Amino acid sequence: MEINLRRLDDAYHMEASNETGETVLTDGSPAIGGKNQAMRPMQMLLAALGGCSSIDVVYILGKQRQPLDDIKINIKAERAENETPALFTKIHVHYDLYGKLKQEKAEQAVRLSMEKYCSVSKIVEKTAEITWSYEVHLPEEA
């Protein structure tokens, strides 16, 4: 796996590209001269965590023939205060799962992702406490 980064301005705005040309952008904090033109790298780490876990959950529910209509994920993270570097201390991942899903299947999918399959979670959990919750939103009766 290979990623290349190039600078887009005279400060901290960077573009990262993968081997097939897909890109993401990062920027630095305004406190040091960044311009908020893109996600900060530590935010991007959380985005990768959510993206990674969403793949597991969608895949597992599909294998179990659970009709997932939609999925949303909210991630809240706390960082160490007054430390450099300021690692994450606590991360909470909440899943909103839409569709006529069985509660136990939904819970199992989320649990398998966070406790077993998600590579990003397995990396990040070495330095942060990761907790999770979920809610199943059943379709309204017609």
Place this chain on the structure above:
Amino acid sequence: MEINLRRLDDAYHMEASNETGETVLTDGSPAIGGKNQAMRPMQMLLAALGGCSSIDVVYILGKQRQPLDDIKINIKAERAENETPALFTKIHVHYDLYGKLKQEKAEQAVRLSMEKYCSVSKIVEKTAEITWSYEVHLPEEA
């Protein structure tokens, strides 16, 4: 810090947004039904690592009044084979630094980032061996 993810298709394509509305996209592997419409989450983790470290290097060289004209970063990573999850085992980060820079200042900036300041590096190094190298590209004589 808070990140929200929503699904963009009926498979693995997700959009993550931060509190100021900046977004990044992820997608799953074609092997499981993804469509290569965006970076994979583990690629995004490397992009975050490069973005994070670039901020340190630009900042440190700026503080030292070293005239950095441009910076490019190449990241190569190996993952565990035949394991689930497949964490990174080795990551090499190479910095190309352009400008009339003192070698020792360039090296110090990279070293401080990778060994001390970069939060993403400090998280990822718990599960992967991270190595680095750099090259200073002096301006051509006029």
